[in-house]
Amino acid sequence: MKIVIAGGSGFIGRTLTDFLVHEGHKVVILSRSVKKGTENIRYVQWLHPGAKPEKEIGSADAFVNLAGVSINAGRWSSEHQQQIYDSRMNATDELLRIISTLSTKPSVLVNGSAIGIYPASEDTIYTESATAIADDFLAKTVADWERKAGMVSFPETRAVFMRFGVVLGKGDGALPPMVLPYKLFAGGKVGSGRQWISWMHIQDVVRAIVFAIENVHLQGPVNTTSPYPKRMNEFGKTIGAVLHRPHWLPVPSFAMKLALGQKSALVLQGQHVLPRKLLDSGFEFTFPTLESALKNILIDDV
Template sequence: MKIVIAGGSGFIGKKLTDFLVNEGHDVVILSRKDKKGAANISYVQWLQEGATPEIAIGSADAFVNLAGVSINAGRWNAEHKQQIYDSRMVATDELLRIISALSTKPSVLINASAIGIYPASESTFYTEADTVIGDDFLAQTVADWEKRAALVESEGTRAVFMRFGVVLGKGDGALPPMVLPYKLFAGGKVGSGRQWLSWVHIDDVVRAIRFAIDNNHIQGPVNTTSPFPKRMDDFGKTISSVLHRPHWFPVPSFVMKAVLGKKSALVLEGQHVLPKKLADNGFEFKFPDLESALKNILLEDV
């Protein structure tokens, strides 16, 4: 297949590109810079004055939208929150314009999303059947993002919203800062420890995206999380066990709020999310349990 990726230089985008190229597909990465491609990878400029990526693309089987300012970078002040929001809307609008300009439409748009659309809760679990939306910044951003991406359906293109949980992988994403205190022998309970952490291994993220491209009856929201989420304290204890480091130094909620500001909600609050749509369609996780996922990421030759 020929697959176009927006956000191909990011944490998930790099892994997805490698995965698709290894399968023998042609990948087109939309980039603000003019770059030289490699085997089965080409770069096309977009979001620049005068750029006409639709001409260079010609046609494609699928589009994957991973573009947007990271929610993990910087404090959530008014300026940064606006950048997070606007970057997603601008990129999605441009993808909609590109697809509209193509004479042959892609069969599917896989659009990144997040489980942050659901309200935080220690007692409720969520599947794709739940339509309740949180009232905080992240939930409203995700809801607007999905609504915007859904407009592609007017072109006859299937829309899939991959609601990512906390993605775990080597060297990037949420895991390194979570592991660092344990490496320094200072790991422990964060906040109450009862908040849910719905996680997923990066390898299963890219496999789930590929699965959604292939299965043309999958559409709408797709929870992309392990079937076995953990409460934060249990998550920390598993890191402790895998690294053979103590789990003893608690970090109170007020400390996290002082350090991270409003962004502290990412670690002090959580959602218990289950990947029902993936399970119902026969997707099999490579790393369904946290211990095997952490061993694969944190330990050499596992």
């Protein structure tokens, strides 16, 4: 296949590109700057004055939209929140424009999303059939992002919203800062410890994206998480067990709020999310359990 990726330089985008190329596909990465490609990876400039990426793309089997300012970078000041929101809306608008100009439409637009759309809860279990939406900045961003991507109004183009949980991988994403205290023998419960972490190994994340591209019956929200989420305290204990480090030094909620401001909600609150659509469609997880994922990332890949 020929697959266009917006946001190809990010954590998920880089891993997805490597996976697709390894599987023999052609990848077009939309980039703000002109870069030299390879036989199977081509860079096309976009979101730049005068850029006409549709002329270089020609046609494609699928578009994957992962573009947007990272929610993990910096404190959530009003300015940063606006950048997070606007970057997603603007990039999606441009993708919709590009697709509208193509004589042959892609079969699918796979759009990034997040489980942050669901309200934080220690008791509720969320599948894709849940209609509740949280009343906060992240949920509004996700809901508007999905609504925007869903405006791809061509009968031959499905829209799939991959609602990513906490993506675990080596050297990037959420895991390294979570592991660091344990490496320093200072790991322990964060906040109440009862908040849920719905997580997924980066390799399963990119496999799920390709699965969504290839399976024509998948559309709308797709929870992209492991079938076995963990409460924060158990998550930390599992890190400690894998690394043979103690789980003993608690980090109180007020300290996280002081350090991270509004962004502390990403750590102190959580959602119990299950990937019902993936499971019902026959997707097989390579790393379904947290222990298997952490051993692969922290031990096997050293």
